[in-house]
Amino acid sequence: MTERVKLTIDDIPVEADKGAKILQAALDAGIYIPHLCYLPEADLPFGGCRLCYVEVEGRGLVTACTQPVSEGLVVRTDTPGAARLRRTAFKLMIAYHDLDCRKCWKNKKCELQKLAPKLKVKLKTPEEFRALPTEQLPLDTTNPYLRYDPNRCVLCGKCVQICTIRNGKSLIDFVNRGYETRLALSSSMTLIEENCPSCGQCVAICPTAGLEPQSGLEALMDRTGEE
Ligand code: FES
Incomplete structure (x- = not known):
């Protein structure tokens, strides 16, 4: 006990x-x-x-x-x-x-x-x-499922943490240092297909509008649901 x-x-x-x-x-x-x-x-x-x-x-x-x-x-x-x-x-x-x-x-x-x-x-x-x-920083739309807005992200790291908890290894991570610190989202389809369970928790847990789902996330979730 x-x-x-x-x-x-x-x-x-x-x-x-x-x-x-x-x-x-x-x-x-x-x-x-x-x-x-x-x-x-x-x-x-x-x-x-x-x-x-x-x-x-x-x-x-x-x-x-x-x-x-x-x-x-x-x-x-x-x-x-x-x-x-x-x-x-x-x-x-x-x-x-x-x-x-x-x-x-x-x-x-x-x-x-x-x-x-x-x-x-x-x-x-x-x-x-x-x-x-x-x-005004450009949005990152290179990931087919998530859109990253560095102007709204406060770098709280919750998306990185939850992705690590879910997958053992995060598909989102910090890059750069100081004022240049940003999030980098994986845009490699191989990595995404192999490691992303399309749980959507990174978006759900984001406290601001830093992460937003792109239409591909719904498509991926539908596809996962069929398996
Ligand atoms: S440092 Fe304690 S909640 Fe963020």
Whole structure:
């Protein structure tokens, strides 16, 4: 049987499996901590979005999705330091994001729109976090089933994680570094036919409009259904 540990989160007593992450323990106890890139089913925490900062007694500011619980841990989600880091991480995330939401097909279903009020951040371009001028990047339509919009992608890595979980090896991956970081979708039909189960989870899990199905995905799913 898995050992249980007792901790407190915002003075609320919480019990969790030893080794569980603080974020999961909080969510299971009904305590909300902002988060975006966290996938409970992933073997290793990704820790990319930095929206889940909390303060832990004796450890300082940590990301709740990467830090395990332990006996007697004292966690605070509401300190000024944690809130400031979460807001900064969010502003960096939207600094180059196309915020013309009315023209976006994901408008009103976008996770950024839900997170902004929780983080007390206005969903408008934070000019102080921009180092480069605005540039509309071309869409990547080379994959027959998915369309990638780098102007709407926030590089949360959820599509990469879910594809790895489903297939053992992701058909989507990060390329380049820094401001040039993008997602690359496999456009090799051999790789796609051999490895893509056409589950559509990469599109379903995308929190923004970064990934969109192309008509080929439906065709592939129909074909898979016949087999
Ligand atoms: S949810 Fe913790 S870093 Fe993204």
